[in-house]
Amino acid sequence: MIEKSARELTREAEFVAFRAGGLEFCINIMSVREIRGWTPATAIPRAPSYIRGVINLRGVVLPIVDLGVRLGLPGTEPTARHVIIVAQVGERAAGLLVDSVSDILSVEDTSIQPTPDVASQLARMFVRGVIAMDGRMISVITMDNVLPAGIELEAA
């Protein structure tokens, strides 16, 4: 939180841009812990469709979210070329399965526009705003709702 507000003071933040389900997204670089190649995941029984399973990240059991499916886009058929972005979600960590990481953007806060009203309810849960840049439209993802809501319910 402190980091975030400090960033906001400088009004410029860095975002990792990536492609998932054929669209462009980015997340704040402060919530990205590492980026690694795809490794086969172990399925979790009774998990929602967008949970690909769990992988062993140096001894930590890490759930993998297929971001495309989570956003209601077509699912990913992962290959060795696919990428997992390991991101921090509050106290937890999760891996985002995406098609590829494109670049790192330096974006001024003011150039992030609010999510357009036409966006679906589902998209609004994850998209904090959009960045229009060089003819690209990049959605800024917030990690808050990416994992199943059951987590919060269980914790409460």
Add this chain to the structure above:
Amino acid sequence: MDPMAEIRLTFFQECEEQLAALENGLLAMQEGETDSETVNAVFRAVHSIKGGAGAFKLDALVSFAHVFETALDKVRSGSLAPDADAMKLFLRAADALADLVAASRDGAVEDASPYVAIEEEFNALIGGGPAEEEDEFAGMDFQPIVTAFDEPAPARNRYAIRFRPLRELYAKANEPLALLRELARLGTLESQCDIKNLPFLDTFEPEDSYLSWELQLDTDASLAAVKEVFDFVEGDCDLAIAAQPPAEQAAPVPQEMDITAILRKVREEAPAIAAAAAAAAPAQPEAEAAPKARAVVQPTIRVDLDRVDRLINLVGELVINQAMLTQRVLHSSHVRDREVTSSLEELERLTREIQESVMAIRAQPVRPLFQRMSRIVREVADATAKDVRLRTEGEATEVDKTVVELLADPLTHMIRNAVDHGLESPEQRTAAGKPPEGTVRLAAAHRSGRVIIEVSDDGQGINRPRVLQKAIANGLVPPDAQLSDSEIDNLLFLPGFSTASSVSNISGRGVGMDVVKRSIQALGGRISISSAPGQGSTFTLSLPLTLAVLDGIVVTVDEQVFVIPLTAIVETVKHEPSRIHHLGDHSFVLRVRDVLVPLVDVGAELGVRAPASDLRSGVAILIETANGTRSALLVDNIQDQRQVVIKSLETNYMRVDGIAAATILGDGRVAMILDVDALVGPRHHDWAQAEIPLAKAS
């Protein structure tokens, strides 16, 4: 951390130990062990807390401990009999002392009235009047210290202070040196210690006060500020503060304390002291008892828990790595060297040994936990006007520290329930031909790699008709349900179930047995219940020794790998289609030596594959759940038996029904550890279907 805070922390850690020793001793006294050893141990505990508290100026704690100690001293000297009433007061005082320590640690003591009330009871007990000032301060060695703080600074005010502590000042664990330091902080202090009252050593009373000080303070501070320094010792010393004009710098030359004279005196008196000491020896039993008791205690070190956990994690990684290495080497075709194999076996043995030793660091006896429970019993017994005795067994049983800590809440709740709901009132007990005093038993033991904790009472037992009626009223069970006794007992664990017709302020804190069950399950444990009408109920907790590893067998289901905890497994059963009976609706039973047990298809149960209409292939594994019922799990293959490191699925994900945890196998991939009880659990009973939406909504 600054050194003072660190010392303070150590003091409170030691307080915990002293409080435990205190409670232990008091309970032993209550059981009739009133020998001097026990009484002295109790006395020492209170005394040490008082001594330490004085050093940190925790006045409320000092004064309470002092009254407590005085009463205990009467017991020690034989002038007060430790009868049942006195022991009850002592135990309550011990509880209050624990509260007071906690309050002092967390900040100020907000409400002193309960402590004052107990202090008054003590005064009444030991025969009126406030406690006499006949303290035992044998443990505290006092050294007269001459302080000279030379810090030349032009100051506006000069005060001449005459300060003569009375023995009460020391008795309240105040320290003149601290006061002098405080004064020195205000300005330049010249101090001169007056030792002319110091007696010869043969008449020297260790607890009396013989020294006084003449102080000259040059300071910018006001008279009020100087007086404030002595606020805490007001009435316990002779104090005179006089303002002097600062011009008179010619202070009297301090008399040097003639050390050589004192030494000479000591040498002359030495034989006499020896004789006096010999004579005094019997009068000071605690001085002797202390080293005796200490001799038994093994030396220990305090280690930051984070360091231990780091080590445990590293060893966990080591175990995984060792398994991976072994697997890779043995599977690579060209190495079939016997030496390599035996080295790998040696490595495995060593790794396992390291792991066990590291786990042992975290192991703790359940004694402190049980002691906390005895307090709960007292409180609830008082509130419900019942006579209750807590019997504990197996307090030395060691369990992982986290398990011990996480057990506190569920156990508290079960103990409360046992006293509040389980036991009858003394009148009812007498009418039922039982002794008026109810017994709650708390026992711990190691059994086949797990810790078994039993909470039992000799009360009325579970009122099954009422439980059933209640469950029907709450819609948990259909009105026409035919349930066995044990099924009725297990209704208690359903969410939203409470038998108390009115919510009492003791058990009814919005927490039901379902929460207890869930917290036990979160620990990898199981809870079961047995009850006999009129004779009482027993809750049995079966817990893993550690939360870090378990032995399991590795199985495959539809090419996915799962681990089944070995503790649940009874045997593997040879698969013969003729032994399987289809009950329709995808339900099967397996005949094992003429006993029919439910057969659960793990793949279908976990949604790995669609339910099969016949189960012709695979291996059946006979398992036993915590409450003793047997079922069979059907898997495709058994691969291996091995020890696996438990990795929480909840750290980054969430709890999954039917899955206990995750682990990492030799190939570096994650595998799920099955929660056997949940897999074959009561979800298979139609009447319990209501539990699922409830559990999800909570």
